[in-house]
Amino acid sequence: MFQFQTPQTLQPTILPALFHHQRHCITAAFRPSPASSVTLTISSPTTNKNHSIQSLCRKGQLKQAIHLLSHEQNPTQYTYELLLQSCVREKSLADALTVHRSLIDNGFDQDPFLATKLITLYSELDSIEHARQVFDKTTHRTIYVWNAIFRALSLSGLGEEVLNLYRRMNRIGMRSDRFTYTYVLKACVVSDSGLSSLWAGKEIHAHVLRHGYESQVHIMTTLVDMYAKFGCVENANLVFSSMPVKNLVSWSALIACFAKNDRPFEALRLFREMMLESGDMLPNSVTMVSVLQACAAVSALDQGKLIHGYILRKGLDSILPVMSTLVTMYARCGDLDLGKNVFNQMDKRDIVSWNSLISSYGIHGLGSKALAVFQEMVQLGISPSPISFVSVLGACSHSGLVDEGKILFDSMVTEYGIYxxxxxxxxxxxxxxxxxxxxxxxxxxxxxxxxxxxxxxxxxxxxxxxxxxxxxxxxxxxxxxxxxxxxxxxxxxxxxxxxxxxxxxxxxxxxxxxxxxxxxxxSGCSWIEVRRKIYLLKSVDELNPQIEQIHAFVENLSKEMMKKGYVPQTKDILYDLDSEEKERIVLGHSEKLAVAFGLINCSKGETIRITKNLRLCEDCHSFTKFISKFADREILVRDINRFHHFKDGECSCKDYW
DNA sequence: GAGGAAGGGC
CATH class of the missing domain: 1.25.40.10 (Tetratricopeptide repeat domain)
Structure with a gap:
């Protein structure tokens, strides 16, 4: 080991040039001596112990490496880098703190490279407090250091703090790089200050354009996602269209944007466009999840089955998110059995898969089945998540299992510690x-x-x-x-x-x-899938050439049924009209049009599957019950909350919905 | 010499 005094004026930045062969050991090896002069400590060329520590790290023997570290008088920067990497792998905060302390003792506490590593490490160990301390104590902050703290804070949901720091960084004249933008845009999304973070996002969007980053796919995709998360679908679409270079992630981001913002038809349209326009771009599991959600939203069962086939062919059927979404898709498209099959065939399951199945039973009104699945899950030693309770309580609600629900609700805190x-x-x-x-x-x-x-x-x-x-x-x-x-x-x-x-x-x-x-x-609307095409029905619809015919069909049907005892229920009507007028209005409800459309266009024996955007009204409910017997048809209707399975004049909800 | 984007259950 060499130790000598250096003149105060010597800057750390020129040291690497002086000691080129020992760059790793020197960059941040300043340590103020008690005598206020600066002492430069330079370790000898990497010692054997350093090599041993490094090799222990590579072999995953962190404990032994740390033990050896305490005997090494001149650990190098590279040694610390490997030690910190091992701490991430081992997820050990205690070891991280030990290495950190040693690193300070050996004069590396101002090393921006290691500061970056430390911030990232603490962030991965969920210890944002430590990450923040490292950032605060680092005086020479490279853009890497700034980016690391932005990322760490964003991951902890502290978006507001990132945006404040970003403003501070701009004030002191530090230039952003292409990574900075992705992190601060992410911060806008996780910030809980609503509209003001959308404004911040738009401002950063302007910075991105001003600095000529519009061809950076990562940044532009993050922008698409940022607008998507704020529900600004048009902006997301505009950014996407303006991108000179697009990849699978960008396409998937916009598909997800449509799927998550109640625009499932556009999600499906964009997916088709992607498949047609860019032959070499193959959808992956992430794309599939959004597309399946869109199928589920519109009850596109046939399209969902096609996607399922694709998933099997591409071997995506071992990916949990895909499989859970498939379960949900089948259930929401009305085919609970297919959803159950998918669940049963999964070779591994996590809490989300179980929750999918529980809520699938729930929306089909099978509360006791949902409860049984919940119990089975608990007995297998899987801890319910907060969403498990949302699912199972929802299931109880749809089935009128009030006491069971109350017991479960109380057990949340007492048995599972979930508030x-x-x-x-x-x-x-x-x-x-x-x-x-x-x-x-x-x-x-x-x-x-x-x-x-x-x-x-x-x-x-x-x-x-x-x-x-x-x-x-x-x-x-x-x-x-x-x-x-x-x-x-x-x-x-x-x-x-x-x-x-x-x-x-x-x-x-x-x-x-x-x-x-x-x-x-x-306004109410209903839709129905017939031979892979989805038809939308609305009471008033100038664009539908068949609408008059369908209205007439419903009217005749209703007259026939009234002879057999059907009584229109008109108490929902918002106008003080005579009963005949009221009957005319309820007859025009989109769901009845969809039932008529199904009767005309579906083959005999085929279940008619209808989806609507509102809660089923009293009259449509009794009308459909009646017609299921009258026309001898099974009719499955999904309203905003749940399924109604009409058969032989009865509904699976037992009139409780 | 280092770090980035899209997705599951209500």
Whole structure:
């Protein structure tokens, strides 16, 4: 070991040139001596011990390596690099801290290279506090150091902090590189400050263009994703279209964007376009997941089966996310058995796969089956996740298993240490509310520790709609109008309740409120897949040449059925009209049109599968029950919440929905 | 000399 005094003016940056052959050992080997002069410590050319430590690291023997480290007087930067790598592999925070301490003791605490490694290491060990300390103590911050802390903070969900640091970095004149942009854009997504982070994202978008990075696929794809996560589908689309270079990830990002933002038809269209336009680009498991979600959203069973075939041919059937999505896709497309088959054939399963199956039973109204699967899972030693409870409580709710649901809810904390979130409370309110235990539901809300959110009040309002409770509905909607003034559905629900109670002045008042707010009521529509094509039905539809014929068909059908005892249910109608007018309106509901379309176009014996965007109305429900017997057809209808399986004049929901 | 993008269950 050599030790000598250096003049104060000697800068670390010129040292590598002086001691070229020992670059690793020197870059950050400054250590202020007690005498305030600068002492430079240079280790001898890599010692045998260094070699041994390095080789132990490579062999995965971290403990032995650390032991040897305590006997090495001059560990090199490279030695530390390997040690830190091993700590990541071993996921050992304790070892990381030991190595870190040794690194400080040996004068590497200002080494930007190792600082980068340390920040990344602590981030992977979920110790953001330590990562932040390293960043704060590093005075010479290269862009690598900045990027590492941006990434670490983003991964911990501290987007706001990243954006503040990014602004600070810009102020001191540090230039971003192409990695910086991807990290700070990600930070916008994970930041919880809503619109202001979207603005930050747009600003960074401008920086990206100003600095000529528009051909960087990674950055542009991150931009697509950023806009997607904020629901700015048009912006995402624009960025994608402007990209001079696109790859599979960029395509998948936009497909996911459509799938996640309620535009499944566009997701499927883009997927087809990708397959046609870029023959050499083969979809992978990530692409498949989004495409399957789109199939599930529109109940495109036949298309889903084609994708399933592709998955098998490409050997993607061992990938868990793909398989869980397949289970969900089949269930949501109405084929619970195929979903079960996929689940049964999986050779490994994780909590998500189980949750998929539980909620599949749930939406098909098979609450006890869902409960049984939940129990089976627990008995196999798999710990339920918060979402397991959302799924199983939802299943109880759809089947009216109130007591079972209450027991499960209580067991969350007592047996599993899972504290209920807003979603769990919403499930409980729904469970009790649907069962007409509205005041118990209201008590759940009153007893909540946190401020009840819109999902909770929305559940209560929905239940008030089912059981026509004006008093509670008024209370719930008052809060809802404050919490989500832009949700037209809440106004409609309240108006429905007033209408059922024949409080016509109140109906008028709420309708005026809705009009004044400029919000659009979501109009009902239904769709049906016939021979791999999806047909959309709406009550009023100038574009559909067949619509008159279908309306006439429904009218005749209804007349025939009325002779056999079908009585139209018109209490949902929002207008104070005579009953004949009301009957005419409910007859025009899109679901009945879809049933008629199915009867005309599906072959005999084939189950008619219909999907609709709202909750099934009372009259469509009794109409479809009636027709399943009258026309001797099985009809499967998925509404916004669940499935109804109509057969022989009965519905699988047993009129509880 | 180092680091980056898309995806599962409600």
């Amino acid at each position: 209920p979130t807003m979603e769990h409370y919403a499930c409980m309110v729904d469970l009790l509310g649907r069962a007409n235990r509205l005041y118990e539901a209201a008590k759940i809300i009153a007893d909540m520790r946190d401020e009840p959110g819109p999902e909770v009040w929305g559940s209560l309002l929905g239940s008030c709609r089912i059981h026509c409770n004006v008093e509670l509905a008024e209370r719930a909607s008052r809060r809802l109008f404050e919490l989500e003034p832009r949700n037209a559905g809440n106004y409609v629900l309240l108006a429905d309740i007033y209408a059922e109670a024949k409080m016509w002045d109140e109906v008028k008042r709420v309708k005026k409120l809705l009009e004044a707010s400029g919000l659009q009521k979501v």
